[in-house]
Structures are given as structure tokens and as C-alpha cells.
Amino acid sequence: MFLPKVKFSIIPIQIEIDWFYYFLFYDKWGWGKKVIKKHPKLKNVFSIRTKINQKKHIKNYIIKFRIENKKIIKNQTKKYFKDWKKVEKQYLTILSEILEISWPKNRKNIKAMMSINPICPRFIDDWSFSIFYKQRLQNMKETIAHEICHFLYFKKWKKVFPNAKRKTFDYPYLEWHLSEILAPVILNDSKVQRLLKKKAVFYDEHKKIYIGKRNLPKHFELLYRKHIKQRSNFDDFLQEAYLEIKTHKNKFKSL
Numbered sequence: 001m002f003l004p005k006v007k008f009s010i011i012p013i014q015i016e017i018d019w020f021y022y023f024l025f026y027d028k029w030g031w032g033k034k035v036i037k038k039h040p041k042l043k044n045v046f047s048i049r050t051k052i053n054q055k056k057h058i059k060n061y062i063i064k065f066r067i068e069n070k071k072i073i074k075n076q077t078k079k080y081f082k083d084w085k086k087v088e089k090q091y092l093t094i095l096s097e098i099l100e101i102s103w104p105k106n107r108k109n110i111k112a113m114m115s116i117n118p119i120c121p122r123f124i125d126d127w128s129f130s131i132f133y134k135q136r137l138q139n140m141k142e143t144i145a146h147e148i149c150h151f152l153y154f155k156k157w158k159k160v161f162p163n164a165k166r167k168t169f170d171y172p173y174l175e176w177h178l179s180e181i182l183a184p185v186i187l188n189d190s191k192v193q194r195l196l197k198k199k200a201v202f203y204d205e206h207k208k209i210y211i212g213k214r215n216l217p218k219h220f221e222l223l224y225r226k227h228i229k230q231r232s233n234f235d236d237f238l239q240e241a242y243l244e245i246k247t248h249k250n251k252f253k254s255l
């Protein structure tokens with residue numbers, strides 16, 4: 001079986017700047033607070049009036065921080081690489097089996113980009129994602145597993161729903177919400193848990209939404225367990241999960 005390899009590198013400075021700016025000024029879920037918690041010296045960026053000067057301030061801060069913490073970031077990159085490689089082949093194999101789809105041979109590498117940003121966005125088009133340089137090793141593996149899941153998940157999605165539009169794979173579309181709910185559901189499958197030994201976490205925003213007496217994560221976890229119990233194929237599960245989230249699409253209007 002062909003399996004890609006996760007390659008670790010330092011995130012390009014411009015990507016770092018752009019995502020810092022996005023989470024600080026545009027994110028609707030308040031994740032900018034998490035950025036400020038890790039980088040309290042950035043708080044004064046909100047007193048700067050123009051976007052150009054705000055970005056300039058963020059850029060100067062990031063460059064200075066990365067220079068001052070260069071050794072730590074480099075050492076963490078080595079630790080992450082070494083620890084992830086212990087589970088990489090097994091995880092990629094298990095994920096392929098769960099989603100019932102092979103890894104594409106034209107995707108030899110998945111890029112894990114070390115970042116000083118505590119929020120870890122993923123980029124579907126080039127199979128890359130950022131990862132916070134100061135995570136515990138167990139949390140790091142769960143983060144990497146989560147982001148990697150998205151890449152094969154959306155390959156499967158395109159097979160099940162060939163007319164799916166690329167833009168729906170990102171926020172704020174229902175397809176994005178479903179992917180962020182199902183990724184931890186999949187990672188909490190016993191096959192994955194025997195390997196990672198770290199329960200996957202759901203977004204707090206999703207946990208606040210209820211369908212009947214159960215919140216969204218619990219609702220879709222039970223749907224997944226039914227799929228496992230009935231031994232139905234993953235295509236059927238995706239179709240049922242998609243129908244379910246579309247039935248309750250009004251609950252996502254505020255997100």
C-alpha cells in the first residue's frame with residue numbers, strides 16, 4: 001500500500017503573518033483571544049488604525065519572536081518529527097481502512113509547518129497544515145492526525161459527492177462544519193485510539209449546539225457507532241451524515 005510521508009518544516013513568514021492577522025481581526029469564533037493568550041505583547045496591535053500598519057506590527061513581532069526562540073522551535077520540530085514517525089505508517093493505514101479509500105499516489109508528502117500560532121489551520125489544496133510549536137507530544141499527535149484526516153476525508157467526499165464544490169470544504173459551509181465534527185469522531189474510533197491513546201477534541205462551538213437532548217458531537221458519534229455496528233460502508237455513513245446535517249442546517253446560521 002502506498003502511503004505519503006509527513007514532512008516537517010518552519011511555516012513561511014508571510015503565511016504566519018496572514019493567519020495571525022486573520023485570527024486577530026476577522027475570526028468570528030473569538031480565536032484571536034487564544035493568540036493573545038500565547039502572545040500577550042501583541043495586544044497593542046488593536047490600537048493601531050490602519051491594516052498596513054497592523055500587519056507591519058505583526059510582522060515585526062513574529063520576526064523578533066522567531067529569532068529569539070529559534071533554538072526552541074528547531075528542537076521542537078525534531079521532537080515532533082521523531083515522535084510522529086513512531087505512529088505515522090500505522091495511522092495512515094488505519095485511516096485508509098476506516099474511510100475505505102487508498103492514499104493517492106500523486107501526493108507523496110503532507111506538509112506539517114511549525115508555527116508560533118496556537119491555532120492550526122489546514123490547507124486542502126496542497127495538503128499542508130500548521131502546528132503550534134509548544135504542544136505536548138500527545139496533543140501534537142492528535143493535532144497532526146486530525147489535520148491529516150481532512151485530506152483523505154475530502155478525497156473520499158469528492159468520490160461520494162462528485163459534484164461537490166471546492167469552496168464548501170472551508171468555513172462557513174455546512175460541509176466544512178461536518179468535516180470538523182466527523183474528524184474527531186473518526187479519531188475516536190477504537191482502532192485509532194489504540195494507537196494514539198489520546199481522545200480527539202471537538203470545537204466548543206459545536207458542543208453548544210443540540211439536536212434533541214444531545215449535542216452535535218454526541219449525535220454524530222452515535223450515528224457513527226450505528227454505522228460500525230451495522231457494518232455499513234463508509235459511503236453510506238457519509239451520505240447519512242450529510243443528510244442529517246442538512247436537515248438541521250438552521251442551527252449553523254449563527255456560527
